Amino acid sequence: EAQVTQNPRYLITVTGKKLTVTCSQNMNHEYMSWYRQDPGLGLRQIYYSMNVEVTDKGDVPEGYKVSRKEKRNFPLILESPSPNQTSLYFCASSLWQGASYGYTFGSGTRLTVV
Amino acid sequence: SQQGEEDPQALSIQEGENATMNCSYKTSINNLQWYRQNSGRGLVHLILIRSNEREKHSGRLRVTLDTSKKSSSLLITASRAADTASYFCATDPSGGTSYGKLTFGQGTILTVHP
Numbered sequence: 001e002a003q004v005t006q007n008p009r010y011l012i013t014v015t016g017k018k019l020t021v022t023c024s025q026n027m028n029h030e031y032m033s034w035y036r037q038d039p040g041l042g043l044r045q046i047y048y049s050m051n052v053e054v055t056d057k058g059d060v061p062e063g064y065k066v067s068r069k070e071k072r073n074f075p076l077i078l079e080s081p082s083p084n085q086t087s088l089y090f091c092a093s094s095l096w097q098g099a100s101y102g103y104t105f106g107s108g109t110r111l112t113v114v
Numbered sequence: 115s116q117q118g119e120e121d122p123q124a125l126s127i128q129e130g131e132n133a134t135m136n137c138s139y140k141t142s143i144n145n146l147q148w149y150r151q152n153s154g155r156g157l158v159h160l161i162l163i164r165s166n167e168r169e170k171h172s173g174r175l176r177v178t179l180d181t182s183k184k185s186s187s188l189l190i191t192a193s194r195a196a197d198t199a200s201y202f203c204a205t206d207p208s209g210g211t212s213y214g215k216l217t218f219g220q221g222t223i224l225t226v227h228p
Binding site for chain 1: 156159215221
């Protein structure tokens with residue numbers, strides 16, 4: 001089944017403890033992206049990647065890192081999480097440059113930083 | 115600010131009725147897309163309409179696009195309780211260096227009562 005898989009689904013962590021949210025797609029998509037969703041603010045793009053080793057900042061990149069060493073994986077790294085990073089996170093992928101073909105989204109990771 | 119703005123913010127109807135949601139946007143676009151999100155889950159791509167198209171159908175969905183008014187509408191006919199979800203429009207801006215970044219609106223919460 002074609003899908004984007006995120007892990008974990010839920011995560012509670014403490015301030016400052018480094019964490020990684022994994023994202024993997026099995027559709028050979030070139031384009032991958034991370035969004036966060038917050039009440040009243042909608043979905044905002046954190047980082048995106050157009051291909052292996054090609055990543056760039058979205059609208060809200062502060063406090064996050066990403067890497068794209070393989071085409072299928074696009075992990076989101078929080079080096080020192082803070083409470084304002086409590087949010088619902090989504091990974092998405094698309095065949096090429098995302099928008100022309102529509103995104104496939106993962107099921108989301110609900111992160112709570114205390 | 116969000117490129118796409120949905121209207122209304124919330125819509126409550128009875129099963130069998132039609133539901134219409136509107137989306138307005140600010141800049142020129144390559145295409146506009148509609149997504150559905152069940153509570154706390156990932157977004158699901160419903161339909162994409164390109165800037166040179168005026169209307170598109172997919173099953174019980176009908177999307178219109180008016181680029182002169184920078185607006186789109188999503189019509190769901192013969193609604194079912196299972197259609198209860200949040201619906202988002204997303205725009206792919208033309209020109210610039212958007213690199214396929216979709217910009218999402220705040221969404222319309224649709225509730226369909228059995």
